[in-house]
Amino acid sequence: MKKFYIFFLALTAAGSVLAQPNNNPKSNHGNKFEQLGTMLSTPNEYRSASGAPGPKYWQQKADYDITATLDDDKQRLDGSETIDYYNNSPDPLTYLWIQLDENQHKKDGESAKFDESRMKDKMTLRELQGIMGHNLDLGDHIVSVKDAQGNALDYTINETMMRIEMPHTLMPGERFKFKIVWWYNISDRLTIGGRGGYEYFPEDKNYLYTMAQWYPRMAVYSDFQGWQNKQFTGRGEFALTFGDFKVSLNVPADHFVGGTGQCSNYAQTLTGAQLKRWEQAQTAKEPVEIVTLAEVKKQMQGHATARKVWQFHAENVRDFAWVSSRRVVWDAMSTQIDGGKKVMAMSIYGPEAYPLYRRYSTKLVAHTLKVYSKHTFPYPYPCATSVEASNGMEYPMICFNNGRADKDGTYSEAVKYAMTGVIIHEVGHNFFPMIVNSDERQWTWMDEGLNTFCQFLAEQEWDNHYPSQRGPAYKIVDYMKLPPNELEPIMTNSENIVRFGPNAYSKPATALNILRETVMGRKLFDYSFKTYSHRWAFKHPTPEDFFRTMEDASAVDLDWFWRGWFYGIDPVDISLDSVKYYRMNTKNPEVENTYDRAQFDRNLDNISSKRNKDEGIKFAVEADTSLKDFYGKWDRFAATPLTKQSYQAMFDALTPAERxxxxxxxxxxxxxxxxxxxxxxxxxxEWTYADGTKEVERISAYIWRKNESNITKVFAKSKEVKNIKIDPYRETADIDENNNSWPREYAPSRFELFKSQEGIRGASSGTNPMKESMKKP
Known part of the structure; x- marks a missing residue:
């Protein structure tokens, strides 16, 4: 199976349409509507043909007991962890693979070398460091790897992966416990890059630590590819194993710590006033400020030498992340999820984010959980936290977002909407892939695309006028217009994508929205999407599982859609080339004579006769009236008793249906x-009639099945049509709307003199009306 995917990805990486072979390449049909067949993996006892887990589906489990110490003076993290690994597979295992994601930052790491680079007129420090590299001692330092009895285990490190040799073969049904001791220097996230690290605030000499990918983590061993041991290069994210976590974090006493799961010792880490506010938040309908801004501003002035240990626990999660700082506010409120389950929605943020996050963040967390639960499954975890960190990254029950006000407390509308979107998106990742646990390293779209689609649903339910940038079909048009060498199918490995955002986020989100609104309809789509979400919650789905489930639960054949949108790069451009208008000849002379007269006169008209008339030529038959005989005065189109009698006889002989x-x-x-x-x-x-009324008619894509290039279709209407428009609501991502109407309509284009430069993520750019309103005339 793995060899098939490698071969497939090699083809898609080159931007080749070979990814979707034609059954009948010399024909105008028999290609786009054929079944995917061998392009999908063969169903088996682990994964059924319906898209559901098979009767012998299995997955591994890994439990963690981690202790870590944060050095706020040296920006260093020391840790030790005990991993209890369960072999639930039918396979004997002679070694285990561990992910060492921090090794991405090593100065001699491969991921820092294989990307292209070029100079620009203006370069950021991060861009220059990407070219020059660094001399910092970054990356994991493995102190020891031992089994439960304290015996050293052999291991080999290959870039971001570590292979541990088993002292004996781990048989099916057995478990193996081992301990890793490690440390690493925490990197400056804003200059070195990456998901985890620190941000330094020189004005108050404090740090914000967002600790992600911070401990050695088990790689996934699965039925469809064995070990997922593809290197972490910074883009393709993670495939991880579910398990239970116990985590103890030793930090400066004046730090606040938030993390995955629940803290079990707030009584020892919070003040009495803070603990009382936390208890109030359990039933609050508005966010309660537990660690207040006033408290934060006070403790930012000093640096405690004492230490505190924060203890967290989380069950059935695939990862653990945390935040630690003395300069963060913490607020929380209770929210009710579908079924009446109480979940704590929480936010952690610095003073610079206070004007935005205090008003919006926690309510956005609660809103996201409710909307996603409605469209997938009830959120199963006890809490969800949004952390402002000038970032955008997700982990179970905690995520890092952006959205900071200017120093005077104002912010632009663009910053507000960017913050809103990123909070919904990152909180939404709790569902995809934290619970529906796809392999992000292989198929980015399975978490980013599905999550971006649900983000669009949540944005639109937040505000009916929300300016969503991903989801509406017309928003993907500019990407789909690009030349083939800048495109690749959605079904492409994340490392090989040229335009990552449009391909892995926007296009699959758009495709799902089109499926819901245009192809399947909301009722069928929502049922099928929920079915997929329920089937694969806390499991490891593949693309085939998604494709098959959507069809299995709806009875809609979607192979043509997967071919076009997920395995292909062709854009949508349906052109209305011509319209012909027909009326039935009623044979009634009183009805038809007017039409016949107009046609007769039109056939007599020509350019010569027109110009002769314009020049005032004296025509002979007009100058000499003797030339006019019977036919000069005869009205050939007048109804006569004989023609009326003939029509009536014909009409009387008709059947009722003909009549x-x-x-x-x-x-x-x-x-x-x-x-x-x-x-x-x-x-x-869309039909616009002569009386001003409109009608929208929808026809399945199957109309193209016998001719994928050109079709002709006749429509019978009871009223005269004035205008015809294809895709009036811009719901199919048609890249050329100028050929969509009859008579032709051309939308005016606009241009700008220049484009403004983009600012840093989450910061104000362009106009700030809020700031402008504060200025005196």
């Missing part, structure tokens, strides 16, 4: 359309 058809007032419109983009999609047609 009704002749009496109907149907207008027939023959539309010719072409698929210029290549990606087949449903037809959404």
């Amino acid at each position: 009704a058809m002749y009496q109907s007032k149907n207008y027939f419109y023959q539309l010719s359309l072409s698929n210029k983009g290549g990606c087949v999609m449903p037809l959404i047609i």
